[in-house]
Amino acid sequence: MFAAERRQLILEMVRANGAVSLRELARVVQTSEVTVRRDVRALEAEGLLDRRHGGAVLPGGFTRESGFPQKSHLATAEKTAIADLAAGLVQEGEAIVVGAGTTTQELARRLARVPGLTVVTNSLLVAQALAHANRVEVVMTGGTLRGSNYALVGSGAEQSLQGLRVSRAFISGAGLTAERGLSTSNMLSASVDRALVEAAAEVVVLADHTKLGTDTMFQTVPTDVITHLVTDEPPLADDRSATELQALADRGVQVTVASLNGVENLQASGGGGGRRRDLSPPLPVPRRHPHPGQPGGGMPGGPLRSAQLSGEASAARIADLAPRRR
Template sequence: MLTDERRFKILESIKEKQFVSVNDLSEEFSVHETTIRRDLDALEEKGLVARIHGGVIPSNVKKEESPFDERQTENLAEKKRIGMYAAEMIQDNDSVILDSGTTTLQIAKHLTGRKNLTVITNDINIATVLRKNRDIKTIVTGGMVYHDSYMLNGMLTNDALKNIFVDKAFMATPAFDLRTGLNHFDEYLIPAKKEMLLSAQQIIVVADFSKIGKKALYAFWPIEKIDLLVTDTNVDGETIDSLAAKGLSVEQV
């Protein structure tokens, strides 16, 4: 196999699998790992792939999330509209999960006039917003504090969520892939998110346009298991049609 042909096929393999190791590629193409590394260097120089610890991913895969202070102001108008709309879905006597995130924080800010509402969250920012509302019972999961975002995560968080059952879970995500669904760049944050998703009768994802159609390293929840996506009007019609074809209801606000 000629070098250019092999590199083309390597790129196709990486795009399909989203993450592969040098050893995997060496076995797949029956060449030495040194040859694969040269091929990957060439592909990386062209901006087609990105090298990470343990292997390689497509260049369009999200590798890390922006700091909280940056995310809090990014697309703020869209997040406020999404948060206001999602808050209207929460009724008196509901029990809900608000996942840690800047869009779910906007939901918390619009939760006024509710009676006998229970909110479970792994986000100190959200708990702080809700603390003055005596009509809302706020339950904080516990766990290790992520100082840049005030998110709680870890074994204590996961254990707290295992025996909780709620009406609705409002989930944030750094990347919503049109094929694989919810994606995340950090494998250590996924267990808590899965526990939230498993605990809810209705799963609602809140995400602005910048997250839709994006990939991250780990896919952890399929589109078919999501009840509703609330996003903004910047998402194009073709993308909405693609999601609808998978049975996902989408509200644009």
């Protein structure tokens, strides 16, 4: 493929998806990431796209949101690795919330094997992945359907989450920076994500390396609220993503990186500077049982039930999800 043909294809992919990683571009045009990076620089010089950490985005500073069909085909291997690690954080009998997104959909497919689990979600795709799971209860919010990502949004979704208290929230987004935290390009989605986070004692962000260093219009979770980030290993030449990960760790976020060799837990730099990466054993991750009375104390198992929270019935149904003190 000639350089002009490669660059035209790269430009078409960025225009179709909003943001594409160098790794994905190299795979599609069947060349090296070094060559793709050179092509991206040339296109940026012409004002046709902007470079970002490990990828390229539409010009104009903030990235726009891709539709579900486009996002579902991006970074699929990375999302699978992230979902595998995140599923190991979920305990038997736990009550959690799971937001909308292609990565959280992958997580939901793995949660189907966790008995006694209660999952509250505004995502039709998450609910569908768990619909036939044995001994998993699915509770859906109310709201208005947003077709681009199959999520329920609006005041109905937010009101149905009031009074809810669960152990963890698993959410994704369009961008993640140490300075601003997690963000998305849609105001309604951002508002519901904030309501999901408010309901949880801990916040786990699932974001592949293409999201690192990307900033979008609406902040959903500031960095100091993020408990844990599960991500994939950035390309070797992508020093900026590695720097962003270190900055997140230095801000107190527990960063777990999926790699071919296992799981890397990135810790905050000490007084002497430099980065410390402790290579932990692969999954399964040991499961810790919370103390009685704390969030995440578990909920009784039972057959699958799908419920929708709406109107006055929402408050009563949500109250049942709160962990009971012994």
